[in-house]
């Protein structure tokens with residue numbers, strides 16, 4: 001059977017483009033089917049941590065807009081404090097620019113791309129995958145579903161189990177020069193207002209990205225939370241908003257159990273696989289990393305080093321899932337004692353250093369329990385109890401919202 005490519009990739013976000021870059025570099029024929037015309041807007045803070053930058057195999061410094069070395073924290077818009085780092089904690093950019101850059105690198109490496117081609121259905125035949133789009137049918141030996149949070153590939157291939165839906169609202173705001181200068185290099189975080197979620201300000205070169213996120217079960221309280229954030233920024237922080245654009249909501253899918261990430265000749269990466277951090281919503285690292293693991297497993301299959309794509313599920317479950325599961329446990333603890341954790345980050349050098357190390361990818365969530373020394377024996381028990389309290393608080397908040 002003649003195919004259109006060794007590997008078809010649905011979606012040209014970070015997961016798809018990194019998989020395409022790696023596979024094309026190994027000499028495989030790669031076809032990316034992308035529903036949008038690039039460059040396209042994507043709802044995202046586009047905060048890039050060091051671990052993302054380290055994982056990308058080429059220089060992305062030309063598209064980094066701002067370097068962040070300060071975080072301003074509030075707990076429920078109270079008890080504000082700032083923490084500063086001597087080196088960069090993270091960098092900010094815009095997703096239209098980042099994704100266009102990553103796609104150009106994949107194309108330079110030899111991948112082909114068709115824009116405006118939305119994948120709607122996938123079926124597996126003997127020896128190949130049939131990929132159906134709005135305008136035609138394509139065939140390939142393997143298919144990577146990197147088509148984001150509402151992945152058609154994951155749905156079609158039955159790979160959506162154990163995904164807990166999260167939701168975020170974000171807008172791009174233009175502000176006066178003085179506010180832009182004040183927030184250049186500074187991220188603002190409000191936590192503890194919203195069970196399982198937080199509000200943020202990420203500075204870009206000529207505007208601020210502001211948003212709120214949390215569990216989708218609390219979606220009706222998300223806009224009131226967004227309004228509170230804007231109100232706080234204007235009234236208490238003196239930010240003068242001159243224009244608001246692109247106020248949009250977007251799902252954040254979170255995998256909460258080890259699962260299968262492949263089915264026959266199809267695998268899912270990035271948001272399509274539910275690979276986002278339940279604590280912070282960070283997903284670009286997991287998209288890039290899973291895209292690269294996907295490429296490695298497809299390569300091994302295509303050169304007959306591996307009889308199936310099963311190693312992909314194994315590697316994701318072994319390398320990425322422990323991080324997401326530990327982040328989920330920390331989230332429960334945070335929901336239970338938000339003020340204590342807020343004050344701990346304010347008062348303890350050790351806590352602030354640990355926060356920075358996790359952002360920089362020098363430490364991982366799975367190292368956190370070990371940091372408690374002898375107390376780590378209690379960690380599991382504390383997480384279990386805090387899950388019950390956290391679930392109770394979430395249900396109460398769902399009923400009563402900010403008035404409760």
Ligand SMILES: Cc1cc2nc3c(=O)[nH]c(=O)nc-3n(C[C@H](O)[C@H](O)[C@H](O)COP(=O)(O)OP(=O)(O)OC[C@H]3O[C@@H](n4cnc5c(N)ncnc54)[C@H](O)[C@@H]3O)c2cc1C
Nearest residue numbers: 011013014015035044045046047119148270271283284287
């Ligand atoms: C408000 C918000 C803020 C965030 N902030 C951050 C942050 O600061 N840092 C961070 O690390 N993460 C952040 N994230 C998470 C991050 O945006 C995602 O985890 C990341 O984009 C996942 O990359 P991806 O390649 O898997 O999917 P996407 O980036 O969503 O890319 C999927 C691509 O597939 C295309 N597509 C979709 N459906 C189809 C289809 N059927 N056929 C063909 N193409 C299709 C889309 O057009 C898109 O180009 C944020 C998320 C939200 C919602």
